[in-house]
Amino acid sequence: MSGGPESTVSRETDHDASSSTTDNTENPYSAPAAAYAGISPMDTPIGAAAQRASQVLHPHTVTLPRPKTRRMLTIANQKGGVGKTTSAVNLASALAVQGLRVLVVDLDPQGNASTALGVPHHSGTPSSYELLIGEVTAAEAIQQSPHHEGLFCIPATIDLAGAEIELVSMVAREGRLKNALSEKALAAIDADFILIDCPPSLGLLTVNALVAANEVLIPIQCEYYALEGVGQLLRNIELVQSHLNPDLHVSTVLLTMYDGRTKLADQVAEEVRRHFGDRVLRAVIPRSVKVSEAPGFGMTVLDYDPGSRGAMSYLDAGRELAARTATTNSQEQQ
Numbered sequence: 001m002s003g004g005p006e007s008t009v010s011r012e013t014d015h016d017a018s019s020s021t022t023d024n025t026e027n028p029y030s031a032p033a034a035a036y037a038g039i040s041p042m043d044t045p046i047g048a049a050a051q052r053a054s055q056v057l058h059p060h061t062v063t064l065p066r067p068k069t070r071r072m073l074t075i076a077n078q079k080g081g082v083g084k085t086t087s088a089v090n091l092a093s094a095l096a097v098q099g100l101r102v103l104v105v106d107l108d109p110q111g112n113a114s115t116a117l118g119v120p121h122h123s124g125t126p127s128s129y130e131l132l133i134g135e136v137t138a139a140e141a142i143q144q145s146p147h148h149e150g151l152f153c154i155p156a157t158i159d160l161a162g163a164e165i166e167l168v169s170m171v172a173r174e175g176r177l178k179n180a181l182s183e184k185a186l187a188a189i190d191a192d193f194i195l196i197d198c199p200p201s202l203g204l205l206t207v208n209a210l211v212a213a214n215e216v217l218i219p220i221q222c223e224y225y226a227l228e229g230v231g232q233l234l235r236n237i238e239l240v241q242s243h244l245n246p247d248l249h250v251s252t253v254l255l256t257m258y259d260g261r262t263k264l265a266d267q268v269a270e271e272v273r274r275h276f277g278d279r280v281l282r283a284v285i286p287r288s289v290k291v292s293e294a295p296g297f298g299m300t301v302l303d304y305d306p307g308s309r310g311a312m313s314y315l316d317a318g319r320e321l322a323a324r325t326a327t328t329n330s331q332e333q334q
Contacts, residue, residue: 063099064322072181072194073252074213079229080200082221083256086291088197089116090310091217091254093300094318095193096151103142103191105181106156107209108199109163114155116295119143121155129160131180132167132208138185147303152189164204174244177208193321202236210240215251220272222258222265222284227272250276252324254317256285283316 075088085108092102106113106121107128114121120143121127130136131154138154145151167173181194195217196209210216216237220226234250241248253276259265273280285291288310294301301310 064095064319066100066192067322070183070186070191070194071215072196072213073215073217074196074198074206074209075217075219076198076206076209076233077218077220077229078200078202078206078233079225083219083254083285084200085112085116085197086295087217087219087254087256087285087314088195089113089295090291090300090302090314091318091321092117092151092193092195093147093302094314095322096145096148097302098315098318098322099150100192100322101150101152101190102193102195103152103154103186103189105154105177105194105196105209107160107177107205108156108197109158109161110199111156111158111160112295113197114153115298116300117145117151117153118147118298119145119153119155121157123157123159125155125157127155127157127160129157129163132160132163132176133170134176134180138180139188142189147300152191160205167204167208173204174207174211178212181212202233207236207240207244210237210248211245214245214247215249217252217254218250219254219256220268221256222268224264224268226268227275250279252321253280254283254285255280257287258284259287281317281320283313283320285313285317286310 075084077084088104092104096102104113104117105128111121126136126141128141131138131141141154142152143155145153167176170176172179177196186194194213196213198206198209218230218233220230237248237250253272255269255272258269269284286309288301288308290305290308291301291310294304297304301308302314305311
């Protein structure tokens with residue numbers, strides 16, 4: 001079977017054995033092999049992907065820098081189906097597997113973030129609903145995700161669906177989540193990042209999230225009408241800045257559902273980068289079957305298939321968030 005796949009592999013892995021049966025001067029593969037002699041496997045796309053997958057499977061090998069102060073990001077977009085909840089849970093998982101402590105606050109009555117993180121969220125479970133109306137503290141509502149010791153969640157139950165009606169008549173209704181997520185309330189878990197997953201609307205639940213956080217992360221899908229609804233969200237953010245939370249700002253934009261086979265995806269990505277500039281992460285989340293399948297098994301994509309393109313992309317996005325934190329902190333100290 002000389003010249004077949006087996007003989008090719010043997011020449012690359014066992015030069016001595018190859019030379020005993022074949023004259024190297026007549027070996028048609030010797031010249032191409034010599035051309036690659038000085039190249040590390042990590043310099044190839046497959047090698048780089050394998051290295052990143054290994055870091056997910058063995059998280060102790062990578063430790064991201066802890067932020068100087070806790071970062072709280074509201075993940076919002078009034079347009080549904082843009083990868084908002086998917087990005088919330090997978091970014092949280094990406095940060096957690098790389099050494100940080102992350103809390104996800106599920107403010108969407110559908111409870112999809114709670115499902116993906118594998119925490120119970122049936123009716124009667126202490127949740128974000130009870131937290132908002134003051135029946136429980138954050139410490140009583142927090143659950144640890146079974147996926148990682150550094151990943152936590154305040155789940156959402158179906159009871160949250162009627163929360164906005166109850167909040168209307170409450171005093172300081174826009175600031176109830178901010179008070180519930182104070183430094184003192186979260187001292188027990190010492191979270192580095194808090195990610196708040198909002199419903200696809202601009203009601204009181206989303207306003208509470210915007211008042212509680214200083215940063216907004218906007219996921220935008222690389223599809224037609226991608227920026228539809230973003231304009232209204234930005235106007236609402238400006239209103240919250242003016243009247244309730246002057247520190248609020250859009251710090252991060254994440255491109256999702258990117259399909260490199262289409263020109264439209266590149267055009268949308270270019271337009272978003274032109275509009276938001278450096279706030280757009282370099283990492284782009286591809287359209288991926290694995291990303292879509294993972295929540296059905298109560299997992300993030302990093303747990304469901306850590307070697308997939310989607311998992312690798314969220315891992316890169318998480319690193320960018322941590323690196324931006326480190327850069328900001330170093331600039332503040334200078």
